[in-house]
Amino acid sequence: LNSHYVKLTSSTNDLAKELAKEGVKDGTVVLAEEQSAGKGRLGRAWQSPGRSGLYFSVILKPEVSPMEVTQITMMASVAVAKTLERAFGVPARVKWPNDIYIQGRKVCGILAEMAAEADKVRFIVLGIGINVNQSIEDLGMLEQTATSLRAQVGYIVSRAELLKTLLEEMDYLYIKWQQEGFDPIKKMWKDLALWIGHTVTVSGLQKTWAGEMVDIDEYGALVIGFADGTRQTFYSGDVSLR
Ligand code: BTN
DSSP: OOEEEEEEESOHHHHHHHHHHHOOOTTEEEEEEEESSOBOGGGOBOOOOTTTEEEEEEEEOOSOOGGGHHHHHHHHHHHHHHHHHHHHOOOEEEETTTEEEETTEEEEEEEEEEEEETTEEEEEEEEEEEEOSOOHHHHGGGGGTBOOHHHHHSSOOOHHHHHHHHHHHHHHHHHHHHHHOSHHHHHHHHHHBSOTTSEEEEEOSSOEEEEEEEEEOTTSOEEEEOTTSOEEEESSOEEEEO
16 A cells, blocks of 8 residues: 655645646555645535544546546445444444434545546545544534544544554455446445435535435436426435435
8 A cells, every 4th residue: 555644734635636646556545644724525624633533535546437436435435434333333324425424423524536537537536534533522513513433432543543444445345346336335325325215405506405315326426306206316415304
């Protein structure tokens, strides 16, 4: 494994993108103790204080089209949820598109970014942020919606060991995905998913839709069924339980 560790960076995703442009190996990991400008989906910030969280990005260079990138982020969510369940016995669930929740609160977020030309992906940067050892006080205002592994299990967790176990699981699932395609990953994701069969709202930038969360499609997009029997596929947005 090729890895880069930095004490402080703005965002491991940005650093990983620079390294990827210089040309590094598939599977290179960029890890930071602290981020001064951690990024989330939809232009949000990701709180990244030193000592408590795990912030890293994995550079991947699969032979895929841009449409297939969501499959890889879902593979990563499955890896995180499975690792948290197996190693800590917590009921981790995935929330579309790629958040990990425990007991109704967010513990991990994933931000995938890619560089593509024509219809070919040059590289993917898979950024993963996990709240590990934040105390409830550290979570502050976020406490209503976020949690940490420590808040769930009641002890300080080794971030190094968590990272090691998680990378092993990701490695296993990445190879499985390359060999068998998205189907097995999709099945695992659905088994871990929140709210399938429930009425949810999907918020886009301008509009909010309400309907039943029916499925995810072969690209990982969200399929919502409406009361009038029609269906719509969503490629981005925020889902909440209605
Ligand atoms: C989200 O929930 O919206 C995604 C959060 C992703 C956070 C991780 S931390 C490591 C990597 N570097 C970043 O700047 N963001 C991701």
